[in-house]
Amino acid sequence: MALRLYNSLTRSKEPLHPLTPGIVRMYVCGPTVYNYCHVGHARAYVCFDMVVRYLRQCGLQVHYVSNITDIDDRILTAAAQSGESARAIAERFTQAYFEDMQRLSVLRADHHPRVTDTIPQILDLISTLVDHGHAYFVDGDVFFDVTTAPQLGELSHQDPEQQLAGARVEVDVRKRDPRDFALWKSAKPGEESWPSPWGAGRPGWHIECSAMSIAAHGPQLDIHGGGIDLIFPHHECEVLQSESATGKRPFSRIWMHNGHVMIDQVKMSKSLGNFFTIREVLAHHPPSVLRFLLLNTQYRKPVEFTPEAMVEASKALLRLQQGTFQLASSASAGVTEASSQWAPLAAAIASYTTAMDDDFNTRDAIATLFTLLSAYAQDAPKLSAADATTALAFLRRVEDVLSIGLFATPGSPQWASTSPLPAVPSAIEDAEVMRLLAQRDAARARRDFPSADTIRRQLSEAGIEVQDVGGTSTWRRR
RNA sequence: GCGGGGGUGACAGAGCGGCCAUGUGCACGACUGCAGAUCGUGUUUACGGGAGUUCAAAUCUCUCCCCCCGCACCA
Incomplete structure (x- = not known):
């Protein structure tokens, strides 16, 4: 080590x-x-x-x-x-x-x-x-x-x-x-x-x-x-x-x-009065976004806390979550002892380890995740399930340390959103969202696009934003 | 005054002798039933100013300027 x-x-x-x-x-x-x-x-x-x-x-x-x-x-x-x-x-x-x-x-x-x-x-x-x-x-x-x-x-x-x-x-x-x-x-x-x-x-x-x-x-x-x-x-x-x-x-x-x-x-300090309590911030943002913001700078450096920084953090985290979500959907559930020859993965593992070993440079470590997911997006068509599964295992290891919600499911409390989460649960429950989404998926499958769009509009009015990613749909609360 | 940490492209922020950081934003293109997400290509001499060392400097040396933190309250 x-x-x-x-x-x-x-x-x-x-x-x-x-x-x-x-x-x-x-x-x-x-x-x-x-x-x-x-x-x-x-x-x-x-x-x-x-x-x-x-x-x-x-x-x-x-x-x-x-x-x-x-x-x-x-x-x-x-x-x-x-x-x-x-x-x-x-x-x-x-x-x-x-x-x-x-x-x-x-x-x-x-x-x-x-x-x-x-x-x-x-x-x-x-x-x-x-x-x-x-x-x-x-x-x-x-x-x-x-x-x-x-x-x-x-x-x-x-x-x-x-x-x-x-x-x-x-x-x-x-x-x-x-x-x-x-x-x-x-x-x-x-x-x-x-x-x-x-x-x-x-x-x-x-x-x-x-x-x-x-x-x-x-x-x-x-x-x-x-x-x-x-x-x-x-x-x-x-x-x-x-x-x-x-x-x-x-x-x-x-x-x-x-x-x-x-x-x-x-x-930021109590005596200067220029502080935000954790619960104030979490009333408006998913906790994973705050954690991501804090870890997106090496721990010894100062980090600027602003509304803009929180928005940027949520966008960046959302990309990582989307990428992980897509990777997970192409990984084979049955494969556990997968081996991979995929070069970008080996490179990512090496640079992640180097970054973390160098006085816990989480910023640099996170940068390697973007590079990996971006390489995945390009190579996806020619990659095997084993490659995806091995990459996923690496991301799990990273998540065990950073705990920024890489594996959050769309719409879950850890799923990044750029706008405030409602302080009280919105009128529509998760189960209802899932039910409507299933209906919409079915409509899309039979190419009944008017019905699909009606459902998306309906969800949008309830504050739910639907995004089609590959074959699946993701969603988040606005 | 003393001690410490910084000043990197439009913005945030890595790197700390030679190789494309990364993200956001912006522009154009691709893909998609539509939207979004995603992908591709850009975003001209990026490294506070000046001098020096070196084949080579954002990175080393000197000097100057600016910002922040601590000095018996504080994470």
């Missing part, structure tokens, strides 16, 4: 050599559940879902852990504003997160630990840091002492001396060094809190990921992922805490960071 992945720590592409041969320990920073996830979150989880799927297809056993941060300042703020309990808010948005991910075909991680279930491990980790002189206590709060960690700046590649030059946040005067960060925060009256040796409180922002990763994977892991905005301070702090507590380096062998989703060339 010639797989190479970009490591933010070394700033270069490296082969993957897991701590335990054949087994990949992987952790991805999950959401803080105080609101619905937006397209930016979707990108992160779709990208890492693709990574996990591809690694598994390469024969690696991936142990994938992704946390739920269900206690945090922002959740407490939301609770104070709405009057709801922090726990209720966290629970509600945790469920929403899982629903959104399921619709986007993001597989569940093997384990989704929650911060509130990990408090004992967090307290242990903080105690260890205090005992070893890496952390100190100041009236209710515990801070990490950055001067005890020589690896400061290693992951973010910052000169530690320069780090405060552009600081945007006011520095807590109780810190010994302005760069120190909170491991434990004392509770204000009424806030959800846990008892600790330092008084009632809750974990600081960074410690939970260290604790959960160590609990699940041990002191070291192979791949740690998240959005590029997490490199600093979040992941930098994780490195300092984890390595100082366990004495093992590196905490993670490979750090992977996905690029942002942009709106008008600016990062």
Whole structure:
């Protein structure tokens, strides 16, 4: 396997050599559940879902852990504003997160630990840091002492001396060094809190990921992922805490960071208010189209999210689905162990593998699909069922990784459409569409074109667009 | 200020020393009962500006310009 992945720590592409041969320990920073996830979150989880799927297809056993941060300042703020309990808010948005991910075909991680279930491990980790002189206590709060960690700046590649030059946040005067960060925060009256040796409180922002990763994977892991905005301070702090507590380096062998989703060339973010939630987008587009859009750019590059981009994505995806549909209809159902001499297929398999092995270049991988389907369209008349069947097997393998609905059936929820899907099911049911289409096919077979056209017009008025592809008809909701 | 990532044809976006990326759009043609989808052919010197290295540069070096991201809120 010639797989190479970009490591933010070394700033270069490296082969993957897991701590335990054949087994990949992987952790991805999950959401803080105080609101619905937006397209930016979707990108992160779709990208890492693709990574996990591809690694598994390469024969690696991936142990994938992704946390739920269900206690945090922002959740407490939301609770104070709405009057709801922090726990209720966290629970509600945790469920929403899982629903959104399921619709986007993001597989569940093997384990989704929650911060509130990990408090004992967090307290242990903080105690260890205090005992070893890496952390100190100041009236209710515990801070990490950055001067005890020589690896400061290693992951973010910052000169530690320069780090405060552009600081945007006011520095807590109780810190010994302005760069120190909170491991434990004392509770204000009424806030959800846990008892600790330092008084009632809750974990600081960074410690939970260290604790959960160590609990699940041990002191070291192979791949740690998240959005590029997490490199600093979040992941930098994780490195300092984890390595100082366990004495093992590196905490993670490979750090992977996905690029942002942009709106008008600016990062989509909650604080700027320029975001679309996943459910807003999915109210108007098939989930496969959003997933396709996100995977149609290499995961480290920024991706522009616009209505036009969604339309273009749906057109491109529709072509792939149409092509796959035609290929499937010419493949022989009985042939399973097919072999093919068809050159474009071998070329497609080779370039797909090269693209994916090169730090998961899904954009390039998708380009090979267009090339393959276009070659198929040209060569179709002279190809055997075995050729088609082998090509189809390849497309299935691709679909297992990308999960963009290549094998969607016409009219199904994953079938791309350029216009919004109705939020509520339209007046006409799928079964009724199928029945009318069967009637129309029969009419066409006996060359009764006026009847066929009447049915097509009738369906069109119900918002169903019918397309004749080869011998079969496909349809989609407009 | 410090650190990072970019600027590719009408648009989106790969490539990162020599070979047609790919998709969308547009134009013309083919096929189809019609429509659409599909197929073919185009869309003139595509690589931010300038200098250099090389037989050969979008790709390497230097320099300048512009955009974005991070700097203790964030996927």
